[in-house]
């Protein structure tokens with residue numbers, strides 16, 4: 490119930506804590522006090538954390554609470570301690586997210602840079618923690634002489650995000666190289682699951698509710714392959730030619746409709762360069778929206794809606810966002 494969640498914050502002594510450096514206190518093992526219980530964490534915990542710091546669009550509201558666990562045990566322990574109805578939202582590198590200007594209720598659990606174990610453990614397999622950057626997975630796989638993970642090089646997210654989105658590029662798709670995963674549930678229990686337990690499709694995986702990825706076993710091929718780095722470079726070059734890399738974006742905003750490309754439809758509708766506030770449809774790739782500086786999440790969402798309306802009018806196609814839009818509208 491939302492009321493209980495609210496109590497979790499309001500019954501605390503947070504105002505006093507807020508005047509201090511909360512992160513530092515939390516790092517020292519300070520406990521987040523609630524009316525009913527103390528939550529002990531070893532990782533970093535921050536209150537009212539601006540999500541623009543963690544989202545590749547560089548905009549968006551605040552998270553009520555932001556938690557970066559020290560390790561898997563700390564994460565499980567945190568999940569075991571939080572109230573049953575505390576909303577939790579999982580964050581990788583924020584490269585496929587729009588957090589509305591009113592922010593996120595509850596706790597954002599951030600895994601980038603933690604849960605970052607990565608090792609090759611036989612000729613064709615890799616263990617990858619959910620917080621490892623996809624680019625690193627690609628690099629380390631080719632270093633080990635493995636083939637099949639190169640497409641991950643240009644995806645600016647974490648392994649956890651790639652699993653959740655079934656991220657893909659240039660013909661490669663995350664779940665094509667997954668043998669098994671480990672997840673954690675709301676009760677902080679760890680679960681091993683074979684890839685065959687998941688139904689996957691284009692940018693889709695049927696992850697059970699209240700269960701999230703903490704690691705994956707990848708199955709690659711071609712031990713002793715020496716051309717992997719070249720293949721990565723070729724893919725990165727292709728990306729740089731066709732996409733506005735280096736600009737604040739979330740990559741492709743819309744899923745490609747069956748048999749067509751969202752970018753083509755948007756371009757034919759004459760929307761390249763169209764803007765709302767400082768959110769602009771990229772001139773280089775029409776399926777990218779750029780924050781040209783100071784765009785609000787509201788500007789971006791309004792531009793998304795405007796594109797959907799125009800494409801529907803011109804082509805009769807309903808464009809579906811690939812980007813996940815979350816959080817609350819700003820109260821006026």
Ligand SMILES: Cc1cc2nc3c(=O)[nH]c(=O)nc-3n(C[C@H](O)[C@H](O)[C@H](O)COP(=O)(O)OP(=O)(O)OC[C@H]3O[C@@H](n4cnc5c(N)ncnc54)[C@H](O)[C@@H]3O)c2cc1C
Nearest residue numbers: 581582583584585646647649650651653656657702739740
């Ligand atoms: C310049 C650019 C280029 C891009 N190119 C591509 C591309 O070629 N192909 C492609 O598929 N995508 C692309 N993307 C989009 C994005 O990088 C991918 O969707 C990526 O997989 C998101 O990973 P992330 O860690 O940033 O996830 P986030 O954006 O942090 O989260 C995305 C979703 O995954 C969930 N999630 C994150 N971690 C976990 C976890 N551990 N367990 C469960 N759920 C989790 C979040 O709750 C959220 O719903 C691009 C983005 C940018 C900015």
